Amino acid sequence: MSDERPIRVLVAKAGLDGHDRGAKVVAAALRDAGCEVVYTGLRQTPEQIVEAALQEDVDAVGLSLHSGAHMTLFPRVLELLKAAGAGDILLTGGGIIPADDAARLAEMGVGRLFGPGTPLAELVTYVRDEVARRRAAGRTT
Amino acid sequence: MTCTGDDVRDLAARVVARDGRALARALTWVESDVHRGPALVEALRVPGRAFRVGATGPPGAGKSTLVAALAVAWRQAGARVGVLAVDPSSPFHGGALLGDRIRMQALSGDTDVFIRSLATRGALGGLASAVHDAADVLEAAGFDPILIETVGVGQSEVEVTRAADVTVVVLAPGSGDVIQGMKAGLLEAADVLVVNQDDRDGADALVHALESALELRAIQPPPVLRTVATVGRGVEALRDALVARGPGSAAPEVVAERRRARAAARITAAVDASRAREFWRRAGALREDLADQVVAGRLGLAEAIARLAPDEAGTEAP
Numbered sequence A: 001m002s003d004e005r006p007i008r009v010l011v012a013k014a015g016l017d018g019h020d021r022g023a024k025v026v027a028a029a030l031r032d033a034g035c036e037v038v039y040t041g042l043r044q045t046p047e048q049i050v051e052a053a054l055q056e057d058v059d060a061v062g063l064s065l066h067s068g069a070h071m072t073l074f075p076r077v078l079e080l081l082k083a084a085g086a087g088d089i090l091l092t093g094g095g096i097i098p099a100d101d102a103a104r105l106a107e108m109g110v111g112r113l114f115g116p117g118t119p120l121a122e123l124v125t126y127v128r129d130e131v132a133r134r135r136a137a138g139r140t141t
Numbered sequence B: 001m002t003c004t005g006d007d008v009r010d011l012a013a014r015v016v017a018r019d020g021r022a023l024a025r026a027l028t029w030v031e032s033d034v035h036r037g038p039a040l041v042e043a044l045r046v047p048g049r050a051f052r053v054g055a056t057g058p059p060g061a062g063k064s065t066l067v068a069a070l071a072v073a074w075r076q077a078g079a080r081v082g083v084l085a086v087d088p089s090s091p092f093h094g095g096a097l098l099g100d101r102i103r104m105q106a107l108s109g110d111t112d113v114f115i116r117s118l119a120t121r122g123a124l125g126g127l128a129s130a131v132h133d134a135a136d137v138l139e140a141a142g143f144d145p146i147l148i149e150t151v152g153v154g155q156s157e158v159e160v161t162r163a164a165d166v167t168v169v170v171l172a173p174g175s176g177d178v179i180q181g182m183k184a185g186l187l188e189a190a191d192v193l194v195v196n197q198d199d200r201d202g203a204d205a206l207v208h209a210l211e212s213a214l215e216l217r218a219i220q221p222p223p224v225l226r227t228v229a230t231v232g233r234g235v236e237a238l239r240d241a242l243v244a245r246g247p248g249s250a251a252p253e254v255v256a257e258r259r260r261a262r263a264a265a266r267i268t269a270a271v272d273a274s275r276a277r278e279f280w281r282r283a284g285a286l287r288e289d290l291a292d293q294v295v296a297g298r299l300g301l302a303e304a305i306a307r308l309a310p311d312e313a314g315t316e317a318p
């Protein structure tokens, strides 16, 4: 019963560049797929993102960035999540991320990353399946 | 039926010990788990003494910005502040976009503030019934006041006044027809009225329109205050006005009566929900069978209803 609760996702825009159209489109797609999407707006620091993710008890964090800082931001968010005992939260996201970098991030434990132009349905399906898998795998409470 | 298992007791203890992650999980339980949620609230057994302030009004009036500014004012007075920001779920797909935190960035990094976004999930009246329980959980974790933001576009105003000790209705120039708002009961829900965005054209006209509308009100019209939430102007005065109407006010019996009504409403809602669940667990199959017969033209709707609820259908049970 408790596993039929809606999937909760935090969508955040990190980094210094000032537009968030991509993040808003993703947030709307997840909402239309039945998710509860917490949207926190522009220029979020890793600390702010993780604080919000913890308070909101989300299943997943979707991080959008275009500033090329992905090799610092994703690991930092992951590190803070783990330090808070919340390593079970799926960290995914999008931006212009070279395949080599994506592979290294995946090794660290970051989920799939989506480049510009990925069909939204693909992203939604990934979040849904991966959260279902993680909920089944351990998170009993 | 409710399980007071070790997991419930354990989580309750961690909430009381102010463990933030436990608090977040507890809020998920009261939102989502019809067994452990009530069991947890029972285990916490909060007295309901934290000051609960409702903020409602039309979209875009500045509720989230104002709630954040109020939270800052309360922090400066040394309080630990809980915020519940309620937004509607879509009736079509159940999803929700919870964007109130965007305006609450000034509160981040402060462990004495806890913000949680809630979706209504189809709860009647637009305000999730879980809000009462969520406020209890925040109170158990030592937060006082608890600020509750809801979008006021219909019956939800009435609901927010039930969850809160005191309600502030937030309006802004151009944020919808004041007369319409009066029709919808928005002004009646207000203990304090705020014209926010007082830096914008039309604020004076709105204040005058409100004041002349309130003149017609016989008993104790709410005060009309002005704020500019983005810069915090007028926020201290608003906080004072809320406190003056709170549990420590000169007339605490108003709040006491609301708290009593709140307890009664929660009992009613919980008993109704529990009875309905139990009833349909037993009668669900019969209902489906009756629906088939109605569609096939073998049975009238009133007759079908009478078989499940003999007293309600206006016809005698067979």
Ligand SMILES: Nc1nc2c(ncn2[C@@H]2O[C@H](COP(=O)(O)OP(=O)(O)O)[C@@H](O)[C@H]2O)c(=O)[nH]1
Pocket: B057, B058, B059, B060, B061, B062, B063, B064, B065, B066, B100, B103, B196, B197, B198, B199, B200, B227, B228, B229, B230, B231
């Ligand atoms: N000019 C002005 N804008 C404001 C004020 N308060 C809020 N806003 C802006 O109004 C918009 C809606 O604010 P928000 O707090 O999200 O409104 P809500 O939908 O009622 O929660 C945002 O762009 C705010 O920055 C104010 O006092 N003056």
Ligand SMILES: [Mg+2]
Pocket: B063, B064, B065, B099, B100, B149
């Ligand atoms: Mg808002």
